[in-house]
Amino acid sequence: MTTINDIAKMANVSRTTVSRVLNNSGYVSEEVRKRILDIVEKTGYIPSVSAKSLRTKRSGVIGVILPKISTETASRVVAGINEVVSREGFQILLTDTELKKEKEIEYIRLLQSRHVDGIILLATNINDQLLSTIKEVNLPFISLGQDLPGITSIVYDDYHAAVDVTNMLVNKGHSKIAFIGVGEDDPAVGVMRRKGYLETMEKHGLSVDPSWMQEGNFSIESGYESMKKITKESHGNLPSAIFVVTDRMAIGTMEYLKEQGYNIPGDMAVAGIGASVMSQYVSPSLTTVDYFNRDAGSKSAQLLLDQLKYKNINEKFTQNYRLIMRDSV
Amino acid sequence: MTTINDIAKMANVSRTTVSRVLNNSGYVSEEVRKRILDIVEKTGYIPSVSAKSLRTKRSGVIGVILPKISTETASRVVAGINEVVSREGFQILLTDTELKKEKEIEYIRLLQSRHVDGIILLATNINDQLLSTIKEVNLPFISLGQDLPGITSIVYDDYHAAVDVTNMLVNKGHSKIAFIGVGEDDPAVGVMRRKGYLETMEKHGLSVDPSWMQEGNFSIESGYESMKKITKESHGNLPSAIFVVTDRMAIGTMEYLKEQGYNIPGDMAVAGIGASVMSQYVSPSLTTVDYFNRDAGSKSAQLLLDQLKYKNINEKFTQNYRLIMRDSV
DNA sequence: CTGAAAGCGCTTACAG
DNA sequence: CTGAAAGCGCTTACAG
Numbered sequence: 001m002t003t004i005n006d007i008a009k010m011a012n013v014s015r016t017t018v019s020r021v022l023n024n025s026g027y028v029s030e031e032v033r034k035r036i037l038d039i040v041e042k043t044g045y046i047p048s049v050s051a052k053s054l055r056t057k058r059s060g061v062i063g064v065i066l067p068k069i070s071t072e073t074a075s076r077v078v079a080g081i082n083e084v085v086s087r088e089g090f091q092i093l094l095t096d097t098e099l100k101k102e103k104e105i106e107y108i109r110l111l112q113s114r115h116v117d118g119i120i121l122l123a124t125n126i127n128d129q130l131l132s133t134i135k136e137v138n139l140p141f142i143s144l145g146q147d148l149p150g151i152t153s154i155v156y157d158d159y160h161a162a163v164d165v166t167n168m169l170v171n172k173g174h175s176k177i178a179f180i181g182v183g184e185d186d187p188a189v190g191v192m193r194r195k196g197y198l199e200t201m202e203k204h205g206l207s208v209d210p211s212w213m214q215e216g217n218f219s220i221e222s223g224y225e226s227m228k229k230i231t232k233e234s235h236g237n238l239p240s241a242i243f244v245v246t247d248r249m250a251i252g253t254m255e256y257l258k259e260q261g262y263n264i265p266g267d268m269a270v271a272g273i274g275a276s277v278m279s280q281y282v283s284p285s286l287t288t289v290d291y292f293n294r295d296a297g298s299k300s301a302q303l304l305l306d307q308l309k310y311k312n313i314n315e316k317f318t319q320n321y322r323l324i325m326r327d328s329v
Numbered sequence: 330m331t332t333i334n335d336i337a338k339m340a341n342v343s344r345t346t347v348s349r350v351l352n353n354s355g356y357v358s359e360e361v362r363k364r365i366l367d368i369v370e371k372t373g374y375i376p377s378v379s380a381k382s383l384r385t386k387r388s389g390v391i392g393v394i395l396p397k398i399s400t401e402t403a404s405r406v407v408a409g410i411n412e413v414v415s416r417e418g419f420q421i422l423l424t425d426t427e428l429k430k431e432k433e434i435e436y437i438r439l440l441q442s443r444h445v446d447g448i449i450l451l452a453t454n455i456n457d458q459l460l461s462t463i464k465e466v467n468l469p470f471i472s473l474g475q476d477l478p479g480i481t482s483i484v485y486d487d488y489h490a491a492v493d494v495t496n497m498l499v500n501k502g503h504s505k506i507a508f509i510g511v512g513e514d515d516p517a518v519g520v521m522r523r524k525g526y527l528e529t530m531e532k533h534g535l536s537v538d539p540s541w542m543q544e545g546n547f548s549i550e551s552g553y554e555s556m557k558k559i560t561k562e563s564h565g566n567l568p569s570a571i572f573v574v575t576d577r578m579a580i581g582t583m584e585y586l587k588e589q590g591y592n593i594p595g596d597m598a599v600a601g602i603g604a605s606v607m608s609q610y611v612s613p614s615l616t617t618v619d620y621f622n623r624d625a626g627s628k629s630a631q632l633l634l635d636q637l638k639y640k641n642i643n644e645k646f647t648q649n650y651r652l653i654m655r656d657s658v
Numbered sequence: 659c660t661g662a663a664a665g666c667g668c669t670t671a672c673a674g
Numbered sequence: 675c676t677g678a679a680a681g682c683g684c685t686t687a688c689a690g
Contacts, residue, residue, distance in 0.1 A: 047442070055667080
């Protein structure tokens with residue numbers, strides 16, 4: 001493999017000068033520059049990224065930590081990130097925690113050891129160990145999806161989205177509205193969306209039967225099971241609408257309802273969150289909320305790049321959303 | 330940041346010994362080993378990958394080139410790749426060509442400069458420049474999805490899958506079967522699937538009206554438009570079934586048919602390929618072919634890892650598939 | 659069983 | 675405008 005030393009010898013200069021030409025730093029006579037560039041071209045020389053990165057502590061790589069690599073949300077976000085970082089010559093190092101919290105910490109360390117220039121975490125929870133690890137590695141860092149204290153975060157507007165969905169159902173004439181959520185260790189999806197629902201119900205003076213609130217785990221199957229529980233446990237006091245906090249679970253909910261012969265939205269209106277492609281093509285098409293995941297990805301990447309340059313940390317951003325009315329309500 | 334020297338000092342040994350412990354190479358007394366491991370644990374020390382890779386010429390990174398990052402197929406394949414490479418301590422460097430062929434070549438070069446240990450290309454076409462670039466970089470290389478001459482390739486069994494789908498439609502009593510394909514610069518999807526269809530039709534002595542064969546571009550929308558063309562151009566000689574070479578296009582096809590009031594499968598049977606999650610939840614659920622993308626990803630990764638060790642190149646593999654019968658036929 | 663030393667391929671003060 | 679030298683953090687013959 002040709003190295004900077006080879007180029008230097010061939011050009012009859014020191015490797016210092018070659019380095020200067022390659023990095024456009026310092027003065028180099030036009031003649032020498034030409035000569036070196038010619039040789040670089042001819043030999044197809046490409047500098048060793050490892051050596052460069054060992055020396056400079058920068059790698060041109062952005063680490064991305066995903067909770068699950070093969071989901072629509074993840075791939076949209078990654079597409080958004082990729083769009084902006086690739087423009088600036090950065091690459092993405094992908095990492096998949098498979099929804100295991102310990103792995104988030106492990107991967108932050110690992111990415112650090114790989115000298116990534118910054119990290120974007122699609123956060124699913126908040127815990128002290130995570131926070132202290134982030135502090136320790138002391139890298140440009142963006143949290144997407146959860147508001148991490150002391151760390152630049154971009155969050156979806158979970159509370160208001162949930163309020164809007166609930167209000168929308170009320171305005172459609174529903175007073176018995178059920179809810180399928182997820183666990184509270186996820187502050188964004190588990191806590192905020194539920195809060196938006198509960199507070200809105202209360203504001204309208206609507207009561208919530210305990211059997212109407214169930215908890216899933218993001219899977220289609222868990223939506224199916226939760227809806228089954230509601231029908232079983234409500235003893236005839238069935239809701240007329242149901243707000244499900246993710247599209248996938250909402251799809252499962254609809255599956256169960258259709259299977260049992262319920263008409264949607266006649267017997268039961270259904271609303272989700274996520275604007276998955278699927279939501280558009282199920283029957284009836286699913287009323288949902290678009291979180292603009294791709295934009296959120298781009299935004300995170302942009303913020304990270306800014307941080308690389310200006311060191312401005314701990315900013316907070318809230319991502320836009322949009323209610324999409326379809327036929328399931 | 331703590332380095333190997335810090336650890337050596339704290340343990341009162343040379344960095345040579347620390348290195349030996351970390352890499353499990355050479356003899357180290359049990360006592361010293363314990364001592365060092367303890368300190369490593371306590372400090373959370375992680376070796377610098379750049380330094381290591383500069384020294385050893387290996388990076389522990391696998392480059393993956395995707396045609397489009399945010400598709401279900403891509404994310405399944407990546408999940409499969411990740412599963413096996415992460416077990417062996419490798420990371421993935423992701424790259425997205427946005428379906429532009431020049432970018433495939435560009436990214437191969439870029440990955441080379443980053444000292445990736447190998448490359449997996451989700452190939453969409455074959456051309457000479459691509460082939461010669463692959464030869465030049467001379468890295469462990471796997472092509473997934475297209476059979477690249479001289480290069481270890483793992484392909485889906487496009488021909489036989491298409492034959493099976495067509496036969497299945499014939500066996501269901503259809504004799505007028507239409508086809509929506511893609512362009513021929515894609516040998517796998519564009520050429521082989523069409524060949525399977527045409528030869529099977531011929532074998533059964535069934536004729537194909539020219540208007541029954543249309544071409545899309547993988548998008549849902551293009552499936553919609555292709556179906557529209559078929560209904561317009563067939564002048565009453567409508568097919569009773571249609572084989573669409575991807576699920577997404579098949580979804581578009583169904584959209585158009587439903588919109589026009591056709592009953593599926595009563596007026597028109599529809600079959601796709603891909604086994605997307607969506608195919609399961611549209612109405613009626615879509616008959617399709619499962620290509621086991623995730624397994625294909627794992628397999629590619631395994632082959633790449635093998636190549637890293639044993640240098641066996643230019644093997645050819647054909648991936649399994651499975652016909653999934655649902656309600657659209 | 660352990661360590662001193664060389665070297666991987668770069669960049670960057672420093673000096674001229 | 676240019677170069678000699680130090681050093682980034684590792685691994686690996688070599689020697690003992």
